[in-house]
Amino acid sequence: MRRGVRDVSASCGIYEALWLARLHQRPVGALYVHLPFCRQKCAYCDFSSWATAAGDPLIHAYVEALESQVGELREVGLLEGCRTAYVGGGTPTLAGERLVGLVRRICEAAPTIAELTCEANPDSLDDLLLGRLRGAGCTRLSIGVQSLEDGELRALGRIHTAAQATERVAAAVRAGYDVSCDLMCAIPGQTDESWRRSVAGAVSCGVGHVSVYPLQIEENTPLGLLVGDDEPAWNDPEVQARRMELARDLLSDAGFARYEVASYARSGRRCAHNWAYWTAVPYVGLGCGASSMLAREGYDALRDVAPQLPEVPVDVRRVRLCCTSSRQEIARRPALHRLSFDIELLDEGQAAAEDLMLAMRTVEGIGWGPLAHARAVLGAGRVDDALAWCAHRGLVSHTDRGWAPTDEGWLLGNELYGRLWDLAGGDVRSLSVSGRP
Ligand code: SF4
Numbered sequence: 001m002r003r004g005v006r007d008v009s010a011s012c013g014i015y016e017a018l019w020l021a022r023l024h025q026r027p028v029g030a031l032y033v034h035l036p037f038c039r040q041k042c043a044y045c046d047f048s049s050w051a052t053a054a055g056d057p058l059i060h061a062y063v064e065a066l067e068s069q070v071g072e073l074r075e076v077g078l079l080e081g082c083r084t085a086y087v088g089g090g091t092p093t094l095a096g097e098r099l100v101g102l103v104r105r106i107c108e109a110a111p112t113i114a115e116l117t118c119e120a121n122p123d124s125l126d127d128l129l130l131g132r133l134r135g136a137g138c139t140r141l142s143i144g145v146q147s148l149e150d151g152e153l154r155a156l157g158r159i160h161t162a163a164q165a166t167e168r169v170a171a172a173v174r175a176g177y178d179v180s181c182d183l184m185c186a187i188p189g190q191t192d193e194s195w196r197r198s199v200a201g202a203v204s205c206g207v208g209h210v211s212v213y214p215l216q217i218e219e220n221t222p223l224g225l226l227v228g229d230d231e232p233a234w235n236d237p238e239v240q241a242r243r244m245e246l247a248r249d250l251l252s253d254a255g256f257a258r259y260e261v262a263s264y265a266r267s268g269r270r271c272a273h274n275w276a277y278w279t280a281v282p283y284v285g286l287g288c289g290a291s292s293m294l295a296r297e298g299y300d301a302l303r304d305v306a307p308q309l310p311e312v313p314v315d316v317r318r319v320r321l322c323c324t325s326s327r328q329e330i331a332r333r334p335a336l337h338r339l340s341f342d343i344e345l346l347d348e349g350q351a352a353a354e355d356l357m358l359a360m361r362t363v364e365g366i367g368w369g370p371l372a373h374a375r376a377v378l379g380a381g382r383v384d385d386a387l388a389w390c391a392h393r394g395l396v397s398h399t400d401r402g403w404a405p406t407d408e409g410w411l412l413g414n415e416l417y418g419r420l421w422d423l424a425g426g427d428v429r430s431l432s433v434s435g436r437p
Contacts, residue, residue: 015367015371025281027081034090035063036049036090043223054096070102076302087103122167141172143179147198185213185240195246203254210251307337321343329435
């Protein structure tokens with residue numbers, strides 16, 4: 001018997017019991033709120049966001065709608081003990097004072113929140129807003145920098161300059177926020193040297209967290225249409241891998257530790273909200289396109305205010321929801337019972353396989369809790385065989401906490417995640433529901 005298998009079997013019951021508490025958790029640990037407005041659409045963006053002016057009355061009505069939905073979640077107890085919130089987009093800072101009000105509302109509804117992040121872009125983050133957001137309860141800013149080279153920013157269709165980004169990031173650090181920068185590699189015009197300058201420039205602003213991503217060329221975006229069927233050399237998978245490795249080396253030399261495929265943090269600066277996504281903590285999302293992941297118990301609580309959601313079969317352990325109402329519909333008819341959703345129903349085995357897969361995004365990988373549970377639910381032999389296959393391919397290694405991804409596993413993530421998800425067996429049941437009239 002392999003070492004990891006013997007260790008976990010010895011105290012399987014304790015580890016599994018601890019993990020089961022999370023799988024049955026009724027209130028959520030994390031709240032996500034989506035503001036889908038940007039001043040201008042970036043050339044590569046296929047996110048749920050629309051270009052508009054800062055004063056658009058729709059932003060006002062939409063944010064007001066989300067504030068009332070936060071209140072509904074609180075009323076049914078879903079936000080009890082909630083630890084993190086994340087206001088993403090879009091460009092939440094485009095909402096200005098409306099964003100300040102939303103942050104205040106979230107803090108009132110969930111006073112246990114310890115980390116509240118707002119996404120921001122350099123062009124809409126002035127000193128006044130920095131001060132107002134901090135006062136309202138925002139603790140962390142995730143700033144979309146992408147590059148610190150003006151030519152590269154223009155090619156991406158970003159509306160800020162490198163100098164503006166550097167200055168605003170430094171101002172956010174000075175204002176006392178925990179600051180993260182997003183940087184993008186394998187983009188038009190980028191060289192290894194310019195990528196080094198962007199990473200070093202972000203670090204020198206004093207941020208505690210950096211996220212790095214290779215550019216994905218999406219169909220029907222201006223960049224996708226420009227590129228057509230070509231596979232541009234600047235976005236080649238080898239270039240992507242090399243730049244990700246360069247970032248890893250530069251950031252590690254600067255005192256940042258990689259804790260997820262794309263995320264690096266100084267000590268104590270990990271993003272607790274994103275960590276929740278990878279560790280089976282239930283979360284709820286508000287706004288168009290926002291996703292929720294609820295234990296069956298949490299889903300039943302949500303049905304108290306959203307009775308259009310159907311009762312689900314007894315074997316369902318986890319429910320994933322995605323709000324399909326448009327921004328106009330949400331603004332016009334904010335009550336949760338008016339909203340439409342796409343829904344996925346996961347049984348216990350599918351939820352366990354999903355947890356294995358998501359855990360492999362993190363540096364800690366699969367700990368004894370989810371491993372013990374997965375072995376009990378999916379069959380010890382099947383789980384052990386899948387992990388042995390991954391280990392044989394060099395994708396994972398055994399640790400004193402369980403199994404963790406190797407660098408190769410992170411580079412070939414789809415292969416690793418696919419093998420673990422195969423354990424789920426059967427299709428995830430899905431359905432769509434419309435809001436009540
Ligand atoms: S700022 Fe972000 S969400 Fe808005 S268009 Fe650009 S990439 Fe998309």
